[in-house]
Amino acid sequence: MLKLSRHIESNSTDPFDIIIIGGGITGAAVAYTASSMGYKTALFEKNDYGGATSAATSKLIHGGLRYLANFELGLVRESLRERLILGNIAPNFVYPLPFLFPIYGGIFNILKMQVGLNLYDILSFDKSKTWDKSKALQNHTSYNSIETTKIEPNIVTENLQQSLLFYDYQSIAPERLTLAFLKSAVQKGAVISNYAKVESFIQNQNRIEGVVVRDLIHQTEKEFKAKIIVNCAGTWADEILKKVSEQSSTAHKVKRSEGIHIITKKIAENHVVSLQTKSGKHLMIMPWRNHSIIGTTDKEYLGEPDQYKVSKQGIDELLTEVNEHYKVKLTYADVQFAYGGLRPLIDNPSENSYNASRKFELYDHAKVNLNGLITVEGGKYTTSRHLAHEVLKLIQKKWQVTMQKDKTAKNYLYGCEIPNVTQFLTSQHQKYDAHFNPKTVEYISKNYGTQSDIIFQLAQENEAWKEQLTDDGEILAEVVYAIQFESTKTLCDILLRRTGIGTLGKPTPEIIDKITDLTSKMLHWSTEETTRNQQQIQNYYTMPFENVN
Numbered sequence: 001m002l003k004l005s006r007h008i009e010s011n012s013t014d015p016f017d018i019i020i021i022g023g024g025i026t027g028a029a030v031a032y033t034a035s036s037m038g039y040k041t042a043l044f045e046k047n048d049y050g051g052a053t054s055a056a057t058s059k060l061i062h063g064g065l066r067y068l069a070n071f072e073l074g075l076v077r078e079s080l081r082e083r084l085i086l087g088n089i090a091p092n093f094v095y096p097l098p099f100l101f102p103i104y105g106g107i108f109n110i111l112k113m114q115v116g117l118n119l120y121d122i123l124s125f126d127k128s129k130t131w132d133k134s135k136a137l138q139n140h141t142s143y144n145s146i147e148t149t150k151i152e153p154n155i156v157t158e159n160l161q162q163s164l165l166f167y168d169y170q171s172i173a174p175e176r177l178t179l180a181f182l183k184s185a186v187q188k189g190a191v192i193s194n195y196a197k198v199e200s201f202i203q204n205q206n207r208i209e210g211v212v213v214r215d216l217i218h219q220t221e222k223e224f225k226a227k228i229i230v231n232c233a234g235t236w237a238d239e240i241l242k243k244v245s246e247q248s249s250t251a252h253k254v255k256r257s258e259g260i261h262i263i264t265k266k267i268a269e270n271h272v273v274s275l276q277t278k279s280g281k282h283l284m285i286m287p288w289r290n291h292s293i294i295g296t297t298d299k300e301y302l303g304e305p306d307q308y309k310v311s312k313q314g315i316d317e318l319l320t321e322v323n324e325h326y327k328v329k330l331t332y333a334d335v336q337f338a339y340g341g342l343r344p345l346i347d348n349p350s351e352n353s354y355n356a357s358r359k360f361e362l363y364d365h366a367k368v369n370l371n372g373l374i375t376v377e378g379g380k381y382t383t384s385r386h387l388a389h390e391v392l393k394l395i396q397k398k399w400q401v402t403m404q405k406d407k408t409a410k411n412y413l414y415g416c417e418i419p420n421v422t423q424f425l426t427s428q429h430q431k432y433d434a435h436f437n438p439k440t441v442e443y444i445s446k447n448y449g450t451q452s453d454i455i456f457q458l459a460q461e462n463e464a465w466k467e468q469l470t471d472d473g474e475i476l477a478e479v480v481y482a483i484q485f486e487s488t489k490t491l492c493d494i495l496l497r498r499t500g501i502g503t504l505g506k507p508t509p510e511i512i513d514k515i516t517d518l519t520s521k522m523l524h525w526s527t528e529e530t531t532r533n534q535q536q537i538q539n540y541y542t543m544p545f546e547n548v549n
């Protein structure tokens with residue numbers, strides 16, 4: 001049974017082949033690929049795993065239909081291939097998601113979308129070659145305006161010509177999917193640490209030889225050496241480079257684009273309703289856990305990345321846009337929760353952030369006479385596994401060694417070893433429905449995959465841990481599992497990343513108290529630590545939701 005521990009707490013100072021800075025999906029995928037090729041790998045994350053941009057996504061595992069408008073055929077094909085792979089290797093997290101795209105106006109708009117979707121179908125020629133046949137996707141199809149309003153009655157009908165239906169995938173829990181990559185890396189021998197901030201580099205003339213890492217839990221510092229350091233700090237990539245030299249940081253500016261989402265009661269049926277705004281951007285109303293996620297925005301962000309917060313103005317702007325293009329009219333009081341993040345985009349002064357490419361780039365700093373450091377910039381959650389493959393290709397080319405076989409597309413991620421999800425869920429219901437709410441069985445089996453049995457077992461050993469905390473059926477035993485097995489250090493880790501208890505909005509004070517009591521006992525927190533954690537929760541949920549509920 002895999003238990004995540006923090007390497008920074010061990011006494012080992014053995015050198016590594018590869019050190020990765022950042023535990024978002026990019027760092028997690030690089031750690032998995034590197035360790036599965038047999039390289040001694042360490043990863044350091046300054047906050048919690050997968051808690052930054054990787055937790056702020058629209059939860060899509062997608063080809064990115066809209067990138068076809070920029071003729072980025074290569075990016076779309078790469079994304080469609082990775083979509084298929086993620087559906088295969090993480091079957092309990094990734095599910096087919098139908099999109100409905102209403103088309104207004106004249107024949108030109110219809111033709112444009114039809115050409116785009118025909119191309120999307122062609123580029124995803126292998127979409128039915130899934131390991132689990134329930135994940136196979138169909139080509140697009142169309143509905144006339146009457147059929148459209150029957151299936152999605154809140155679509156505006158004035159000037160509606162028809163709608164097009166196509167498919168991508170949804171990741172039901174990006175935070176847990178990132179963790180699955182990290183667990184897979186650990187299973188292959190990688191060591192990882194959350195709350196471990198890379199403060200500076202160990203530099204010997206023009207070579208980076210390691211990193212100085214601060215353990216933010218125990219307030220100590222340690223040095224770790226490696227043959228190569230991979231900067232996967234995403235939106236902080238240029239901040240990391242400032243620790244090396246002014247030259248590196250100015251050569252690699254990261255452009256940041258803010259994207260926010262709001263969560264409301266369910267305002268669309270089971271499709272993603274994809275609306276084109278007057279300014280030509282796309283706005284999606286996505287189904288998730290019996291609610292709607294509405295997003296996203298795309299606005300250049302010029303502030304400090306550490307200071308970033310979703311603003312009330314951002315929420316208001318999003319509400320105005322959705323109200324302009326959809327029959328349901330929402331107010332600020334309808335916003336149950338909002339989350340946002342910063343896209344790290346490759347800085348190209350000639351592009352606005354919405355049109356900036358989602359391609360990734362690898363930069364070997366040896367080009368500016370600084371050896372031992374590679375920076376990864378840009379990218380999408382969907383393409384992270386491929387990005388990791390390219391990082392390892394570059395490293396092995398530099399080391400002049402034969403490229404190891406990359407088996408990450410062929411093997412299930414840790415906890416996801418499920419050849420047929422439908423059969424797996426049926427068998428979980430047969431085993432556990434007599435003891436738990438079927439909703440609990442469904443939620444836990446999907447979100448914890450083959451590890452879900454441990455949670456059911458914990459709950460059966462201690463009746464109190466069977467207590468249901470959310471409408472989805474989440475139970476207290478998940479908190480116990482998070483603490484015992486998943487390197488959980490704070491209440492925010494539990495509510496926002498290990499479980500989904502706090503991702504639909506602020507849990508009730510009773511639930512927060514219950515989780516706080518259990519966590520503080522299990523982690524032996526002092527009164528001060530408990531208060532600090534409670535304060536963090538309050539801060540997290542009060543801004544910018546002063547007027548909400």
Ligand SMILES: Cc1cc2nc3c(=O)[nH]c(=O)nc-3n(C[C@H](O)[C@H](O)[C@H](O)COP(=O)(O)OP(=O)(O)OC[C@H]3O[C@@H](n4cnc5c(N)ncnc54)[C@H](O)[C@@H]3O)c2cc1C
Nearest residue numbers: 022024025026046052053054058060198234259380381382
């Ligand atoms: C609003 C929005 C919606 C999106 N939707 C989608 C989508 O639906 N599908 C899709 O495929 N992509 C989507 N993306 C893109 C996707 O989220 C990103 O490409 C991806 O998450 C980037 O991951 P990352 O690991 O590079 O960055 P991050 O997740 O930000 O990880 C970087 C990590 O580095 C850590 N770090 C920084 N400095 C240090 C340090 N000094 N020491 C140690 N660690 C450090 C940070 O704490 C952070 O955890 C979306 C992006 C946004 C903003």
